[in-house]
Amino acid sequence: MEHLFIDAITLLKQLIATPSFSKEEDKTATIIEQFLLDKNIPAQRYLNNVWALNKYFDSSKPTVVLNSHHDTVKPNPKYTKDPFTPIEENGKLYGLGSNDAGGCLVSLIATFVHFYNKENLSFNVVMAATAEEEITGKNGIEALLIYDKFLESLLNPDFKNNKDKWFAVVGEPTKMQLAIAEKGLMVLDVVANGRAGHAARNEGDNALYKAMQDIAWFSTYKYPKVSEWLGEVKQTVTVIETENKAHNVVPATCNFVVDLRLPDCYTHEEVMDIIRKNIQSDFKERSIRLRSSRIEVEHPLVQAGIKLGNKPYGSPTCSDKALMPFPALKCGPGDSARSHTADEFIIVNEIKDGIETYVKMLERMGKDF
Numbered sequence: 001m002e003h004l005f006i007d008a009i010t011l012l013k014q015l016i017a018t019p020s021f022s023k024e025e026d027k028t029a030t031i032i033e034q035f036l037l038d039k040n041i042p043a044q045r046y047l048n049n050v051w052a053l054n055k056y057f058d059s060s061k062p063t064v065v066l067n068s069h070h071d072t073v074k075p076n077p078k079y080t081k082d083p084f085t086p087i088e089e090n091g092k093l094y095g096l097g098s099n100d101a102g103g104c105l106v107s108l109i110a111t112f113v114h115f116y117n118k119e120n121l122s123f124n125v126v127m128a129a130t131a132e133e134e135i136t137g138k139n140g141i142e143a144l145l146i147y148d149k150f151l152e153s154l155l156n157p158d159f160k161n162n163k164d165k166w167f168a169v170v171g172e173p174t175k176m177q178l179a180i181a182e183k184g185l186m187v188l189d190v191v192a193n194g195r196a197g198h199a200a201r202n203e204g205d206n207a208l209y210k211a212m213q214d215i216a217w218f219s220t221y222k223y224p225k226v227s228e229w230l231g232e233v234k235q236t237v238t239v240i241e242t243e244n245k246a247h248n249v250v251p252a253t254c255n256f257v258v259d260l261r262l263p264d265c266y267t268h269e270e271v272m273d274i275i276r277k278n279i280q281s282d283f284k285e286r287s288i289r290l291r292s293s294r295i296e297v298e299h300p301l302v303q304a305g306i307k308l309g310n311k312p313y314g315s316p317t318c319s320d321k322a323l324m325p326f327p328a329l330k331c332g333p334g335d336s337a338r339s340h341t342a343d344e345f346i347i348v349n350e351i352k353d354g355i356e357t358y359v360k361m362l363e364r365m366g367k368d369f
Contacts, residue, residue: 001359004114005352008106009093011035012351013086015070015102016095022071022135032070032129035109041116044153048131049144051153054116054124059154061165062369063124064301064362066112067141067320068105068171068332069133072097078342092345100339103346104171104332105129107354114359122369125362126154133320136290141320166326167301169358172319173334173346176357178305179315180329181229183261184292184322186268190214192281196244196252204250208242211254214279215240218258221278223271227263229314230292233271234261258283261316264292290318295327302329304364308357 011031020028025048032050036043043052048071075083075096083096095102112127132140144150172179192211197204215237223233236259242251262271268288275283295302297312306312310331317336321328333354334346 001352001356004110004355007113008110008351008355009348011109012093012098012102012106013095015106016086016098017084019084020071020097021074022132022137023139025071025131028070029129029131032109036127039113039116041113044149046144046147046150047139049128049140051126051128051144051150052112052116053126053153054112054118054121056119056121057124057154061122061124063126063154063166064365065126065128065166065168065324066108066171066358067128067130067168068101068108069130069140069320070097070102070105071131071134072100073134073340076340076342076344081343083344088348091348093348094343094345096344099173099334099344099346100336101133101171101173101332101334103334103351103354104173107333107351107358108169108171110355111358111362114355115362122366123362130320136318140323142323145325164326167295167299168321168324168326168328169301170319170321170324170328170330171332172330173336173339174315174331175335176310176331176333176354178302178310178312178329178331180297180302180312181227181264181294181314182292182318182321182330183230183234183263183314183316184268185290185318186260186262186271186288187286188258188260188275188283189286190256190258190279190281190283192254192256194250194252194254197250199248199250204252207251207254210280211240211256214281215256217278223266223274225265227265227314229294229312230263230316231314233263233266234316235259262292263314264294266292290322293321293324293328295329299327299329300365300368301361303368304361305329305331307364308360310357
């Protein structure tokens with residue numbers, strides 16, 4: 001395991017030193033591709049997504065996808081260190097993307113390398129280092145999973161009808177705990193309509209007041225169903241504005257934005273129906289792509305993690321797990337509280353533990369197939 005750990009740290013330092021903002025990940029994709037090729041692993045690439053299959057891939061066997069992203073957000077303006085200079089200090093490795101999700105990515109790549117040459121595995125392993133996760137872009141994991149050459153490489157022309165044999169580990173910093181469920185995301189653009197008038201006279205129909213009534217509903221309404229792992233629907237008004245800026249004009253329209261986090265007991269459509277029945281404003285959803293997702297706690301992958309002492313939980317945040325058409329477990333080294341912060345870091349030993357835990361988890365899981 002030591003050589004896997006050393007290689008992972010070396011690769012992570014290369015990735016930190018190479019800017020890879022979302023939609024600009026071409027250089028880090030090249031680094032990852034070359035890393036695998038140097039290991040005599042036939043890596044392939046689509047856009048800024050890099051993937052590889054284990055040497056003895058057998059399309060009749062269950063398949064686990066090891067996935068994490070190599071794009072990053074822009075550096076937090078309060079950085080005191082150079083975000084693109086990997087610095088090791090007191091057991092920590094600093095740098096942009098070190099925690100989110102570089103540590104997870106290199107740990108999964110090391111895990112893939114470990115299993116790559118093994119014969120007689122009871123499962124297949126696919127490594128997918130993907131792009132645009134930070135902006136939920138359409139040219140990341142979502143594009144790869146429908147790419148013809150990717151599907152052809154799986155030697156399974158009926159992949160779309162055999163997704164029950166597929167599952168994934170999505171590398172995000174969870175302290176190696178098991179995020180078996182994840183809330184979906186829906187953003188609504190809402191507009192309250194009134195009639196303009198002069199503020200000094202009793203005229204007009206104030207759209208702002210109408211918006212305030214609806215905002216009060218959003219802030220107090222309790223949806224009746226509660227998820228076992230994800231709890232309640234969480235809806236938060238995050239933006240409000242009117243079209244006029246004059247103090248003496250009654251606004252004819254008032255726009256506001258609602259961020260909704262949906263548990264697995266509600267679909268996006270069900271929530272929108274409830275909202276329509278309870279507010280007077282009009283609204284339009286920006287996107288309904290990010291659905292709530294869940295892998296059952298009885299799944300062999302999850303059970304393997306539990307046997308290693310890790311705990312299942314429901315995550316309030318979204319990841320590429322939401323875009324996968326098969327069950328996925330979010331799990332990885334690092335701490336999500338460090339993500340997108342100034343002087344981002346990962347503890348070096350978290351990566352060593354991540355590799356060891358991933359390997360043991362898959363080995364235990366394989367015994368149940």
